[in-house]
Amino acid sequence: MSSSLALDQVTVTGRLEAVTAKLNRGGIKAICGPNGAGKSTLLSVLAGLLAPDAGCVRLGAAQVDRLPAAERARQLGYLPQAPEIAWDVSVETLVSLGRLPWRGAPASEAQGAIDAAIAAMDLERFRHRPVTRLSGGERARALMARVLATRPDWLLADEPLANLDLAHAATLMRRFREQAQEGRGVVLVLHDLATAMNHADRVLVLHHGRLVADGPPGHALSESVIREVWGVEARWLGEPGARALAIG
Numbered sequence: 001m002s003s004s005l006a007l008d009q010v011t012v013t014g015r016l017e018a019v020t021a022k023l024n025r026g027g028i029k030a031i032c033g034p035n036g037a038g039k040s041t042l043l044s045v046l047a048g049l050l051a052p053d054a055g056c057v058r059l060g061a062a063q064v065d066r067l068p069a070a071e072r073a074r075q076l077g078y079l080p081q082a083p084e085i086a087w088d089v090s091v092e093t094l095v096s097l098g099r100l101p102w103r104g105a106p107a108s109e110a111q112g113a114i115d116a117a118i119a120a121m122d123l124e125r126f127r128h129r130p131v132t133r134l135s136g137g138e139r140a141r142a143l144m145a146r147v148l149a150t151r152p153d154w155l156l157a158d159e160p161l162a163n164l165d166l167a168h169a170a171t172l173m174r175r176f177r178e179q180a181q182e183g184r185g186v187v188l189v190l191h192d193l194a195t196a197m198n199h200a201d202r203v204l205v206l207h208h209g210r211l212v213a214d215g216p217p218g219h220a221l222s223e224s225v226i227r228e229v230w231g232v233e234a235r236w237l238g239e240p241g242a243r244a245l246a247i248g
């Protein structure tokens with residue numbers, strides 16, 4: 001297991017500028033920033049799906065975009081923003097696609113991972129339903145279950161809470177915390193700054209493609225950073241771990 005995912009002066013022309021950061025497994029990292037800041041670009045680069053124009057991303061000693069596809073898929077689980085499902089398969093079949101990178105592993109291990117992922121995302125009653133007959137949030141949960149079924153070292157998720165109701169969003173954040181406690185790396189693009197403040201161990205703030213803050217949420221999402229980056233006057237209310245953001 002590679003313990004770190006490191007960005008070294010990563011540049012994607014017009015989208016990211018010389019971003020450097022070292023992410024260690026075992027915690028939740030949030031990537032925040034306004035629309036167009038470069039968050040999804042950064043996540044795609046971390047996942048090895050987009051090669052930077054300059055700089056590099058390393059997973060341990062290996063350069064991510066040079067890893068063989070199956071090896072990369074075993075280590076880096078990626079949930080894109082607003083993902084599409086190309087095939088009209090059942091939820092169970094969709095989730096089982098998460099085991100493709102592990103071809104050759106014992107069937108019992110695969111089934112165990114699939115069942116656990118379906119349970120983790122509260123999808124048992126939809127197991128045999130075609131994904132085209134799910135609601136938007138149910139589909140989002142099925143896609144997340146597919147990523148969980150891989151049991152990758154890293155979970156890279158772009159706005160994973162976007163379509164989820166309050167209860168399922170809270171459950172998913174608990175799942176991410178469990179994954180982090182099991183030693184996986186969890187990197188989430190989040191628009192909801194309160195979620196990042198309350199759940200992330202570290203927050204990276206992007207603005208116009210640059211990394212402008214990186215640290216514990218109380219530092220990276222301070223009221224002055226929010227004013228500077230989002231152009232919004234905001235105040236944090238409540239206790240640590242249950243903060244709410246009051247705007248204006």
Ligand SMILES: Nc1ncnc2c1ncn2[C@@H]1O[C@H](COP(=O)(O)OP(=O)(O)OP(=O)(O)O)[C@@H](O)[C@H]1O
Binds near residue numbers: 038
């Ligand atoms: N395929 C692409 N080719 C060229 N430019 C792109 C492409 N995708 C996005 N961009 C541009 O790159 C910049 C960063 O986009 P990115 O999708 O990474 O932003 P983001 O922070 O994820 O935004 P959002 O919060 O709106 O999802 C934006 O200015 C965007 O217009």
